Every structure is written in structure tokens, then in C-alpha cells.
Amino acid sequence: MENFILTLFILLIISLNIGFFMLFKKGKLNLMVSGIIMMILAPVIGFSSGALFLHFYDWSSGGTGEGAGYGGAFLGLTTLANGILLLAIGLIRTIFLAFRTKQN
Numbered sequence: 001m002e003n004f005i006l007t008l009f010i011l012l013i014i015s016l017n018i019g020f021f022m023l024f025k026k027g028k029l030n031l032m033v034s035g036i037i038m039m040i041l042a043p044v045i046g047f048s049s050g051a052l053f054l055h056f057y058d059w060s061s062g063g064t065g066e067g068a069g070y071g072g073a074f075l076g077l078t079t080l081a082n083g084i085l086l087l088a089i090g091l092i093r094t095i096f097l098a099f100r101t102k103q104n
Contacts, residue, residue: 001056002071009049009075013082016041020086031090038083046076 016038023029050072057065 002053005049005052005056009045012045013079017082017086031093032087033090035083035085035087035090038086039080040083042076042080042083045079046072048072049075 020029020031020034020038024031024034050069053068053071054065057063057068059065
């Protein structure tokens with residue numbers, strides 16, 4: 001079941017990135033705004049994936065389920081890093097375009 005959750009997470013992140021870049025190309029969404037949206041979604045994705053990992057944990061093995069929490073935290077931090085990357089790309093692009101138009 002863990003593989004299904006990870007696959008679902010990867011597909012969710014890829015589809016969000018594709019959607020953000022498609023909206024950016026159409027001029028409807030700025031990359032900085034999409035990075036902020038992704039960073040806001042990071043705790044939601046982290047907590048929900050951690051809860052799913054914990055729900056499907058095999059309690060008969062005698063463990064405490066700490067790995068489920070670590071897995072959820074890792075997925076949340078990965079989403080946060082993706083949002084920071086989108087925000088940085090949008091910021092660098094905006095600064096570059098401002099200097100380029102100022103020179104002309």
C-alpha cells in the first residue's frame with residue numbers, strides 16, 4: 001500500500017507542476033503565486049500522507065509507526081522544496097525581465 005501512496009503523491013506533484021506551467025504559459029498564473037500555492041499545500045500533503053501511512057501500518061510487527069510519520073514529513077518537505085523552487089524561478093524571472101526592460 002505504501003507504493004500506491006508514493007505513486008499517488010508523485011502523480012499529484014507532477015500534475016500540479018504541469019498545471020501550473022500550463023497556466024503560466026497562458027498568462028493566467030504567475031510562477032511566484034504557484035510557488036506560494038504549492039508551499040501552502042505542503043503541510044496538507046505531508047499530514048495526509050503521514051496519516052495514510054499510519055493507517056495502513058502493520059501494527060502486528062510490534063513497531064511504533066514512527067516511520068509513517070517520517071515518511072509523511074519527508075513528502076511534506078519535498079512538496080515545500082518544490083514550492084520554494086517554483087517561487088525562486090518566478091522571482092528570478094521577474095527580476096531578469098525588469099532589468100531587461102529597464103535597459104531598453
